[in-house]
Amino acid sequence: MHIAFLTPEYPHSKVKHSGGLGTSIKNLVVALVEKGIRVTVFIYGQPQAAVFEENGVIFHLIANKKYRFAKWFFYRKYIQNYVNSVVKKERIDIIEAPDWTGVTAFMRFDIPLIIRFHGSDTYFCHLEQRKQKFKNRLFETVAVRNAQGYIAPTKYAGEVSAQLFGLSKQQITTIHYGLDLKQFQNESPAQFEKGLLLYIGTIIRKKGVFELPAIFKKVLEQVPTAKLVLIGGDSSDIQTGSASSWELVKATFDSSVLEQVDYKGKIPYSEVQTYIKKANVCLFPTYAETLGMVTIESMAMQKPVVNSNIGWAQELMEDGKSGFLVHPSHHEEYANRIVSVLQNDGLYTQLGTSACSFVSERFDIENVVKMNIQFYESKIHL
Known part of the structure; x- marks a missing residue:
């Protein structure tokens, strides 16, 4: 079997950008190659075209193109023709693409197309109750309805996407993202920095970062020595038009506590892991995921997590056993869950151990990759 992925991002030094979407694809790609599956990755929107092979994966960087008008159509057709030529030459069996921006709208491939619901603009606008641009909704709807199969990383994401795009729930298969657990080991979970709270993610409204100043203030009322570290790239704010969400968030912290807040910006992932190991509690108060x-x-690194309690998050842990689930707007309850861990090292250990076990049972890439292979085979042989 030969599988292809069409994506705007992938973690590689030659690729312009990558985030969570690219990371989840790479985790799967590496696992597929280890199982003897041939994999080709097409990465569009790149500054320069390139073709190379690395660690058993064939990469095609597809250069961005300029057009006098209707780039939304002509660039898609350029990608389509490029991919189809490689499909024929390399005998690729199936191709997967994300729902984001509906890149495969108006494309026709010579092999089955799978859409994975990583999170479309339609999905996020729905969760954030934001008005969506007509063209974004159109492109994503056309792209989704042209596919021959669908995968969602959580049941919740699949059901909401089915509703938004007019599919039946039965058409969507839930396959969680997978982790190579060997890369997320914490040999000394009992060693951590007491009182260190860690947020990791883009500084953007939908991730709940605007709730953090109020939550942290309530934490400090009970644990005055607590510290908050934020890691992730800054972004513009849709609601206000500000170029920096971080500057908006920073302004809402009490000036007296800013010395206990440290925004690191975007840092190499090796350093992110160091901070996870140091953390007392990890915070993810997101509204849309x-x-x-x-x-x-x-969780794999045995850290207590206080997460959002919305939809998808309920599939990531058991509330009170392998983490805590709290609505981001419930500041006092959110803070109390954090404080309960800060004041009880036994609870820290208990939650961290259970979190690691939960992830091992449900998100181990060894099991997840087998589910993906079975799904691909079922679509190839239709």
């Missing part, structure tokens, strides 16, 4: 890779990565 499909799964949240960094949440399960933190």
Whole structure:
């Protein structure tokens, strides 16, 4: 079997950008190659075209193109023709693409197309109750309805996407993102920095970062020595038009506590893991997500997590056993869950151990990759 992925991002030094979507694809790609599956990755929107092979994966960087008008159509057709030529030459059996921006709208491939619901603009606008641009909804709807199969990382994300795009729930298969657990080991979970709270993710409204100042203030009322570290790239704010969400968030912290808040910006992932190991509690008060890779990565490293309680998050842990689930707007309850861990090292250990076990049972890439292979085979042989 030969599987292809079409994506705007992938974690690689030659690729312009990558986030959670790219990480989840890479985890699967590496596991597929280890199982003897041939894999080709097409990465569009790149500054320069390139073709190379690395660690058993064939990469095609597809250069961005300029058009006088209707780039939304002509660039898609360029990608389509490029991919189809490689499909024929390399005998690729099936191709997978994300729902985001509906890149496969108006494309026709010579092999089955699978859409994975990583989180479309339609999905996020729905969760955030934000008005969506007509063209974004159109492109994503056309792309989704042209596919021959669908995968969602959580049941919740699949059911909401089915509703939004006019599919039946039965058409969507839930397959969680997978982790190579060997890369997320914490040999000394009992060693951590007392009182260190860690947020990892883009500084953006939908991730709940605007709730953190109020939550942290309530934590400090009970644990005055607590510290908050934030890691992740800054972003513009849709609601206010500000170029920096971090500057908006920073302004809402009490000036007296800013010395206990440290925004690191975007840092190499090796350093992120160091901070996870140091953390007393990891915080993810997000309003909009499909799964949240960094949440399960933190859990795999035996860290107590206080997460959002919305939809998808309820599939990532058991409330009170392998983590805590609290609505981001419930500041006092959210803070109390954090404080309960800060004041009880036994609870820290208990939650961290249970979190690691939960992830091992449900998100181990060894099991997840087998489910993906079975799904691909079922669509190839239709």
